[in-house]
Amino acid sequence: MTTFVLLSITGLGLAALYFLVASGLSLIFGLMDVLNFAHGAFLTIGAYGTWWAAGNLPGAGSTGWGFVLAVAFGVGVGTLVAALIELLLIRPLYQRHIEQVLVTVGLSLALVALVRAVWGSDPRPFPRPEWAQGTTSVLGANVPNDRFLLIVSAVVVLVSVLAFLRFTRVGLIIRAGVENRTMVTALGIDVRKAFTLVFAIGGAFAALAGALGGIYLGSISPGQGTSLLIFAFIVVVIGGMSSITGTAAAAVLVGLVQQFANYYAASGVGDLSVVLLLAVVLLARPSGLSARLA
Amino acid sequence: MKDRAVNRRNVRRLAPLVVLVVLALLPYSTLNLPGLFDGVLNSPGTLQLLALCLVFGGVALSFDLLFGFTGLLSFGHALYFAAGTYGANLLLTELGWGLGAAIAATTVLGIVLPLVIGSVALRVSGIAFSMVTLATAQVGSIIVLQDPGGLTGGEEGLAVDRTPIPDAFVGVFNTVNKYWLALAYLVLVYAVVTWVTRSRAGRVWQAIRENERRVEVLGLRPYRFKLLVFVLAGLLATLGGIVHLLLLGGSTPRVTTADFTIGLLVMVVLGGAGSRWGAVLGGVLYTYLDSRLTDLASSPAVQDLPAWLRVPLSEPLFILGTLFILVVLFVPGGIAGLVDRLGERRRGRRRPAENPPPGRAVERLRDEIGAGVGGNRPHDGV
Amino acid sequence: MSGQGGAPLLRMSDVHVRLSGSHILQGVDLTVRRGGVTALLGRNGAGKTTTVKAVLGLVPSTGVIELTGGDGRTERVDGRRTHEIVRRGIGYAPEDREVFAGLTVAENLALAERRGSDHHHDRVYELFPELQKRSRQLAGTLSGGQQQMVAIARLLLNDNQLLLIDEPTKGLAPLLVAEVADVLARAAEEVTILLVEQNLTVVQRMAQDAVVIDQGRVAWSGPADDLLTDADRTRELLGVAASGGGDHR
Ligand SMILES: Nc1ncnc2c1ncn2[C@@H]1O[C@H](COP(=O)(O)OP(=O)(O)O)[C@@H](O)[C@H]1O
Numbered sequence: 001m002t003t004f005v006l007l008s009i010t011g012l013g014l015a016a017l018y019f020l021v022a023s024g025l026s027l028i029f030g031l032m033d034v035l036n037f038a039h040g041a042f043l044t045i046g047a048y049g050t051w052w053a054a055g056n057l058p059g060a061g062s063t064g065w066g067f068v069l070a071v072a073f074g075v076g077v078g079t080l081v082a083a084l085i086e087l088l089l090i091r092p093l094y095q096r097h098i099e100q101v102l103v104t105v106g107l108s109l110a111l112v113a114l115v116r117a118v119w120g121s122d123p124r125p126f127p128r129p130e131w132a133q134g135t136t137s138v139l140g141a142n143v144p145n146d147r148f149l150l151i152v153s154a155v156v157v158l159v160s161v162l163a164f165l166r167f168t169r170v171g172l173i174i175r176a177g178v179e180n181r182t183m184v185t186a187l188g189i190d191v192r193k194a195f196t197l198v199f200a201i202g203g204a205f206a207a208l209a210g211a212l213g214g215i216y217l218g219s220i221s222p223g224q225g226t227s228l229l230i231f232a233f234i235v236v237v238i239g240g241m242s243s244i245t246g247t248a249a250a251a252v253l254v255g256l257v258q259q260f261a262n263y264y265a266a267s268g269v270g271d272l273s274v275v276l277l278l279a280v281v282l283l284a285r286p287s288g289l290s291a292r293l294a
Numbered sequence: 295m296k297d298r299a300v301n302r303r304n305v306r307r308l309a310p311l312v313v314l315v316v317l318a319l320l321p322y323s324t325l326n327l328p329g330l331f332d333g334v335l336n337s338p339g340t341l342q343l344l345a346l347c348l349v350f351g352g353v354a355l356s357f358d359l360l361f362g363f364t365g366l367l368s369f370g371h372a373l374y375f376a377a378g379t380y381g382a383n384l385l386l387t388e389l390g391w392g393l394g395a396a397i398a399a400t401t402v403l404g405i406v407l408p409l410v411i412g413s414v415a416l417r418v419s420g421i422a423f424s425m426v427t428l429a430t431a432q433v434g435s436i437i438v439l440q441d442p443g444g445l446t447g448g449e450e451g452l453a454v455d456r457t458p459i460p461d462a463f464v465g466v467f468n469t470v471n472k473y474w475l476a477l478a479y480l481v482l483v484y485a486v487v488t489w490v491t492r493s494r495a496g497r498v499w500q501a502i503r504e505n506e507r508r509v510e511v512l513g514l515r516p517y518r519f520k521l522l523v524f525v526l527a528g529l530l531a532t533l534g535g536i537v538h539l540l541l542l543g544g545s546t547p548r549v550t551t552a553d554f555t556i557g558l559l560v561m562v563v564l565g566g567a568g569s570r571w572g573a574v575l576g577g578v579l580y581t582y583l584d585s586r587l588t589d590l591a592s593s594p595a596v597q598d599l600p601a602w603l604r605v606p607l608s609e610p611l612f613i614l615g616t617l618f619i620l621v622v623l624f625v626p627g628g629i630a631g632l633v634d635r636l637g638e639r640r641r642g643r644r645r646p647a648e649n650p651p652p653g654r655a656v657e658r659l660r661d662e663i664g665a666g667v668g669g670n671r672p673h674d675g676v
Numbered sequence: 677m678s679g680q681g682g683a684p685l686l687r688m689s690d691v692h693v694r695l696s697g698s699h700i701l702q703g704v705d706l707t708v709r710r711g712g713v714t715a716l717l718g719r720n721g722a723g724k725t726t727t728v729k730a731v732l733g734l735v736p737s738t739g740v741i742e743l744t745g746g747d748g749r750t751e752r753v754d755g756r757r758t759h760e761i762v763r764r765g766i767g768y769a770p771e772d773r774e775v776f777a778g779l780t781v782a783e784n785l786a787l788a789e790r791r792g793s794d795h796h797h798d799r800v801y802e803l804f805p806e807l808q809k810r811s812r813q814l815a816g817t818l819s820g821g822q823q824q825m826v827a828i829a830r831l832l833l834n835d836n837q838l839l840l841i842d843e844p845t846k847g848l849a850p851l852l853v854a855e856v857a858d859v860l861a862r863a864a865e866e867v868t869i870l871l872v873e874q875n876l877t878v879v880q881r882m883a884q885d886a887v888v889i890d891q892g893r894v895a896w897s898g899p900a901d902d903l904l905t906d907a908d909r910t911r912e913l914l915g916v917a918a919s920g921g922g923d924h925r
């Protein structure tokens with residue numbers, strides 16, 4: 001029982017990480033038809049931004065509010081980089097989706113290489129606030145607190161995104177744009193502003209995932225984002241490519257399957273099961289689990 | 295005027311032959327190109343690098359068949375290359391097969407694997423296809439890294455057992471033979487790709503790239519043609535993996551990753567998607583730069599630079615990634631596209647192109663099939 | 677309103693459109709005058725929809741497209757981005773309605789509220805009480821006729837000077853055709869309309885001017901009555917007989 005609880009909560013923690021990366025991916029893909037390969041690099045930037053701030057930014061640190069400030073800094077840098085990339089590199093290729101994807105592929109190489117050039121390819125120990133190092137007893141299982149941090153953050157992000165999409169005008173434009181971008185412009189709306197916004201939002205979430213992933217794993221390395229990205233892609237496809245709730249459900253599914261299979265079968269089997277899951281979903285329903293953004 | 299045009303066409307036709315002869319004779323040269331290569335041309339180190347360049351020229355061309363000619367953006371091409379190097383390696387090292395048998399069996403694998411995966415992956419199109427290929431290739435990567443039963447060597451990679459391999463392909467002194475082997479592989483890929491892209495299937499591929507639904511309207515089944523090109527490209531990559539194995543004397547897990555496929559994509563776009571010589575040149579250039587930029591980074595010329603320049607320059611992938619972005623943004627069609635445009639500007643007119651102008655591949659195919667089938671204008675959105 | 681009145685509001689000259697290798701518009705010249713309804717006619721595949729899309733910048737075009745504003749200033753809009761063109765006071769109802777299926781009726785209308793214009797929700801709900809009742813319903817669950825009402829409501833919500841309406845009665849039951857025609861006729865008292873329409877009864881009732889497109893070129897233009905009262909010409913240009921009466925579908 002304790003193993004089951006521990007695996008479930010750890011699986012949900014992993015799911016939270018996937019969701020943070022995949023939600024931005026699916027927003028960007030839904031609205032712009034761009035599969036953003038640079039998303040893993042946003043994660044790396046968020047992780048290194050937080051790590052750097054904790055050690056160097058006045059007022060920031062590795063505990064308490066100082067750490068919150070460090071995370072805010074990392075998220076801020078990730079957001080800024082993402083917005084600039086959309087404005088300077090993606091926007092000039094308006095409507096040329098393959099080229100846009102290619103640019104993000106180039107960015108995924110260049111940005112990660114840049115981080116490696118500056119801070120080396122060896123893993124760096126990541127600051128972990130004391131609270132995150134403790135454990136909490138749940139039904140007899142001692143669950144590390146960082147799992148809860150991940151899960152709560154993801155839930156907060158999920159609820160805020162849904163509220164944003166539902167209750168704001170920009171959210172309305174995004175929902176409509178996912179469905180029919182052309183008609184949105186034909187109503188006199190400059191949909192490109194929403195493009196920059198979803199890139200920035202996606203960058204922020206990925207950067208947050210980078211910081212939280214750093215706490216969870218205890219260290220960061222430049223290639224981390226890219227390896228997480230493949231599973232985030234799978235989550236996006238299973239979730240229906242452009243649906244936030246679908247992405248959340250798919251993230252939970254993938255996170256749990258991976259944890260349980262890796263534990264009960266053999267290490268690596270979980271990863272394979274996830275790929276198998278993707279194949280099954282795609283063959284059964286070529287459009288994924290759900291088709292609309294909500 | 296007319297004579298000169300004819301001459302020029304002959305030159306164009308002869309160019310590949312001239313390049314081939316030069317490449318074949320290169321190992322006899324003791325030319326020293328300081329800066330470009332560390333040793334004289336026929337030193338083992340230089341020949342090894344050149345051979346790698348040639349292999350990746352061929353593998354890039356196999357990827358171009360998918361991406362450039364047919365418009366299929368696969369993110370899983372690494373799998374077939376990896377199947378070649380790991381497949382042959384396991385047969386040689388674990389089962390002790392002879393080289394011929396190992397190559398034959400791996401070739402079969404190079405047909406069956408893309409056939410099975412392609413028949414599933416090609417049921418979806420666009421980005422979903424990219425994702426399925428990415429995910430299936432990831433399976434290969436996971437398996438290799440997990441090192442099941444100690445077979446694949448995990449992160450360490452797997453050195454090949456040299457006993458079954460003919461002496462001519464073993465050791466530093468035989469680098470020249472490996473070089474010729476690599477050249478032979480490239481020639482084979484180039485010949486096959488030239489032949490198939492000029493065949494009817496090739497014209498269907500180009501029409502699919504342009505507008506798949508209109509190809510359907512012509513009464514053809516795009517699925518079969520896509521599967522054909524997927525298997526052919528996979529097979530050519532598998533053969534490339536075998537040559538790579540003989541060249542390096544082992545297999546490395548790096549060739550199983552998504553980054554490896556992305557490298558192929560960069561090669562093709564750099565050189566010119568949809569152009570045969572462009573893709574080859576892209577593969578050669580990328581491989582050369584990847585290797586030389588690493589050396590450059592540790593050279594005194596770079597070490598003496600101020601930090602803001604030295605640090606980024608120390609990462610070949612940063613330079614290659616940036617170069618790639620610049621090409622996508624500013625040089626559509628890559629190097630081949632650039633050369634074409636420069637040539638047109640100099641002559642002031644188009645040469646009679648072998649490829650149809652953009653947007654014309656479907657028309658050409660329709661004319662070929664005959665007005666009877668698809669002679670009427672297509673309807674909305676088709 | 678007479679067929680002679682009104683200064684040019686929209687002028688297209690020598691407009692060409694090429695899409696994935698096909699030369700679809702081959703030099704379209706046409707003028708829409710301020711006030712009343714101009715019908716854009718032609719056989720299926722003639723290029724009517726493409727002409728409308730060219731005005732909106734939804735397809736790339738060459739040639740000159742000019743709009744004259746309420747202040748009398750004439751501006752070229754070709755090459756401008758769609759939302760900028762639309763903000764000059766253009767409403768668009770596309771051929772397949774293209775209401776947002778995943779949004780509610782109210783959200784569809786809220787989205788259509790354009791900056792720099794008043795928003796006449798009361799006018800819209802007065803014309804289509806049905807929409808008010810269903811304002812919280814997802815537009816994708818509406819019937820075809822109700823979706824067309826949403827599409828027209830989007831047009832009438834803002835202060836426009838020109839409405840581009842592509843086959844608003846396509847696929848509607850005869851009763852609904854009459855209702856849509858009524859609404860459009862009322863709208864035409866205040867705003868200029870370029871109407872793509874296959875139903876010649878509707879055309880006859882509403883249009884003063886007519887432009888006939890054939891194979892990407894303007895084959896005929898002039899007063900609508902001249903076209904519709906000449907059965908031979910109608911048959912030749914449109915391939916149908918002007919019936920004067922019932923629905924030719
Ligand atoms: N995106 C497109 N690509 C290629 N051809 C198109 C495209 N859209 C429309 N066409 C073609 O252009 C022609 C005119 O279409 P359209 O303007 O929709 O005609 P209409 O509205 O008069 O029925 C048709 O032959 C149609 O098949």
Ligand SMILES: [Mg+2]
Nearest residue numbers: 724725726771
């Ligand atoms: Mg039409």
